[in-house]
Amino acid sequence: MQVQSLFITATGTNIGKTHTTVKLIEAFADKGFCVGVFKPIETGVDTFPHDASLLLKVCQKVNKNFKDLMPEDITAYTFPLPAAPFCADTEQIIDLNRIMEKYHELSQLCDILLVEGAGGLMVPVTKEYMMINLAKELNAKVLLVTPSKLGCINDTLLSMSALRSYDLEFDWCVNIFEDKESFSEVTQPFYDAVFPEWWSVEEGLQRFISTY
Template identity: 80%
Template sequence: MRSLFITATGTNIGKTHTTVQLIEAFAARGLSVGAFKPIETGVSALPDDASLLLKVCQKVNKNFLDLTPEDITAYTFPLPAAPFCADTKQEIVIEKIIEKYHELSQLCDILLVEGAGGLMVPVTKDFMMIDLAKKLGSKVLLVTPSRLGCINDTLLSMEALKSRDIEFDWCVNLFEDKGNFAEVTQPFYDAVFPEWWSAEEGIQRFISTY
């Protein structure tokens, strides 16, 4: 079983959007795909991200048909905040997340793990989202935005991944400031990362080499 950890430079960048595309793309290549949202905050009833991921998985993997959104998460919290802050009763136990990861891994060929927020979002006081990616031993896909300022965010996230010797690839979600991207951001990416790709156009190429 393989796994891929989908993270981003921050919140509302497009992790779920990208993960959905990955589920569909891997399934189209004949792989049994699963999804895991370890922690979701801002949950008032059902976890929205986990619900969407499960719905897509159920279309391509019969092993997920009887699961509920709560089955593909380890923790949910009502406060829309970093897990450490949302976890007001200090309930999070990292081992429970690992156990859920291994449980879901038995149901698929590749498990897509969607993080919460960005890499340095605290899960506990001294355990960040990047530490979870490292502990799972997953390759990471970093999703970056297209808005003004994204070069700085992208480079900082890359440095964090490199500092922990985590294997990663990255893509741009062309959404915010899309009309200005070609002028204010793309010239740098073209010069420094000539093989950069977008979530809208490069998914197939990415999974063909994964």
């Protein structure tokens, strides 16, 4: 059986991709899935890849096939500079084939592989290859995580437009952690009017999992 892939992205950085991916690992496992995780590129890594380490730790609790792996086994590249991969890759060592090889290796260990991108959809991996290109190449369904802060409507709609332009199947959710007190007044009315089925990471994850 061909492994299913879910590509977790966001409208930008520090939106809650890793937080959401952790919740997804636990939720998929609770539904009986053999779930795996892949963090293709992590930047801002001096000696310890914090995101990959957290994701692996959670995954190891639910998938014995990941028990003996190390954080570097679930990521293809790490860079010290906290920047877009293209900028962080000062020696231009990123090889897209290596990312795909790592993806296929990890796919053998699960029946659904969660792939967490870096930053947002249009973050450059190389000069001409963006994160959205990776999602397309993986033929993965996309989960777009959006913030709850003022201005997020614009960012959400722009990201949706990009996904549609690449003909990518996607769902989306709100990570309610910024401007929580004003969200219901400043942002939610638009979502309720235009996207009545919208959901948040805090409420709605189980319904999303049930579509698999």
